[in-house]
Amino acid sequence: MLYPSLDQYDVDIKKALAYGFVREGAGLTLRKTLPETEFYAVVTLAGKALSVNVLERDTDEEYLPFNVADNISGYVMSVREKAEALLEEIKTQCLIKSNVKLQLMDYCSQRFGTVPDAPWPETPENFTFKTARRNKWYALFMTIPYKSLGLAKAGKVDVLNIKLPPAKIEQLVDRQHFYPAYHMNKKHWLTVMLQKDADISLVQELLAESYQLVEK
Secondary structure (H helix, E strand, O other): OEEOOOOOEEEOHHHHHHHOOEEEOOEEEEEEEOOOOOEEEEEEEEOOEEEEEEEEOOOOOEOHHHHOOOOOOHHHHHHHHHHHHHHHHHHHHHEEEOOHHHHHHHHHHHHHOOOOEOOOOOOOOOEEEEOOOOOOEEEEEEEEEHHHHOOOOOOEEEEEEEEOOHHHHHHHOOOOOEEEOOOOOOOOEEEEEOOOOOOHHHHHHHHHHHHHHHHO
């Protein structure tokens, strides 16, 4: 079963190997017993993908109900919960969250002398930056579900909304790194996905353009 991609994470190879992963092919693989079950999990980290399979300890055969999304029997759900607990532990012990969002927020503060504001108590992870003179938004950092961008992925992703000329927005939108604006005017705003492979220099240039456009 494929789990959320590693778009926002880097694998700490040294820590992963110490945790119990071994190198197999182009990736890393972990085999670990799921407590209080008759199964063990095979977790694979390869590129941006994280996958998990559950096998029976006695026969090494795949436990197929684990992969059937609409199977919500109590026993299957308990096995899934143990697999997900293992993944959370792996995330904590073996993965490093990329700092693209913080890097760009620091750029906004240093380049323009602006400070982040978290105006919504229910979403304290979302921040706005306003221009100095007009006191209007030029950057909005959010954490939103992948599905809000039309992507068939579980989990959430950090994004940035910036204001740009309509022609430039049309030129940039590729639905890989740049998307029609989430929750804002799509003609005048662009959403940038803040993955670890984001072109930081380009996004900084676009932030500067957004600042200048809003400050006019």
